[in-house]
Structure formats: structure tokens, C-alpha cells
Amino acid sequence: MNKTINYHYFHWGPFLYKASLSKEEIKKIKKLCSKKSEDYRINLAGLLKHEHLLNVKKMFPIIFPYVNSYIQAYLDYGIKKDIGKNPKIELKDSWVNYMTKFESNPLHTHDDDLSFVIYTEIPKDLKKEVQNTPGNTKPGWINFMYTLGIKKYYINSHMFEPKVGDLFIFPASLHHSVNHFQSEGERVSVSGNLKITDG
Secondary structure (H helix, E strand, O other), X not given: OOOOOOXXXXXXXXXXEEEEOOHHHHHHHHHXXXXXXXXXXXXXXXXXXXXXXXXXXXXXXXXXXXXHHHHHHHHHHOOOXXXXXXXXXXXXXEEEEEEOOOXXXXXXXXXXXXXXXXEEEOOOOXXXXXXXXXXXXXXXXXXXXXXXXXXXXXXXEEEEOOOOOEEXXXXXXXXXXXXXXXXXXXXXXXXXXXXXXXX
16 A cells, blocks of 8 residues: 655755856856956866956846845745845956866865856767766766765765856855866856855
8 A cells, every 4th residue: 555655855054056047147248258368277276278267347247136046045044044134245256167178177165155156158069978978977067065975865965967057156165076078169167256244
């Protein structure tokens, strides 16, 4: 005899937020990206040839509604009320990553309070490469790792296929990485760090 069981699932750990930007927003972001802008690799963990600084004053209005949404959701669903209802949000820095085949982003964290990543371009053959790769390693996917120790019945990591328009916002202290891929083309992402102070 089958029995219906009602249960609750409790998400535990860092608040990892995912949303989708509009085509118009992606178009605006792409206009801010250039390989001619300041080389920012000295400040980053990536093993990439091209990582360049973005104009935070132009980037901030695009990202602000989503960061504000993240904070509101945190206040609505979080137990800790460690920020005020009208916090001050500052985009400290922002940069663009032009990742090509065999490049990678090793496990690392960021500075400040929150970080984000947005995808503006993905190699057309990346999905096929992932499908043809055996095992759990997903080429070009982003990996978020909450704790480095693996324990039974713990959900301590999440992996995501990058798609144009995807936006992730997460605590800057959350470990994350990107595996290398072998497909032709560029995997272009825009990232940044935010400082949140009590308003």
C-alpha cells in the first residue's frame, strides 16, 4: 500500500540567488566590456589571458535592482536581521572575464560582502562538450562550494550551466570555481563585489 508523506525541505547555508537579465540589460553590459580597458588580472584568481576592469558608475544602475531584490529576499526569509531595511549598497569593483579553451578559474572567494556573476556570451559547442564528458566534472560550469569537507547527507555544493542572461548573487565568502573547457569561442562573464552597510 502506497502512503503519501508530506514533508518540508529546509535550505541550509549561504543565500545563493539566481535571476535572468533582459536582452536589453545584457546589451548595455556588453557595451561596457572591452579588452582595451585596464588589465585587472593582478587582483583576480583566474588563469585567464583577458580580465578587464569595468566602469562601476555605469554598471551599478544595471545591477542595482537585482541586488536590492536579493537584500529584500534575505530580509524576508533570513533569520538574522543583521542589516537595516534601507541599507546602503556600493559597487566596489567590477570586471569582465573573457575565458577561452583550457583557461580556468580555481576555487576562490571574493572581498567585501556580496559578489555577482552575469553571463553575456557562451561558446556554442559548450553544451555538447558537457554532454560528451563522462563523470561529474562539467566543463565551463560554475561550481559553488559551501564547505570543503564532504559529509553524508550534506548538500554542500551546487553546479550550474552558464546561460546568457543568467545572474548569480552570493556572499563574497562563498567558494566558487569554473572548470576549463575545450570548445572554441569565448565564455564571457561579468563579475563584481558589493559593500552593504546599514542604512
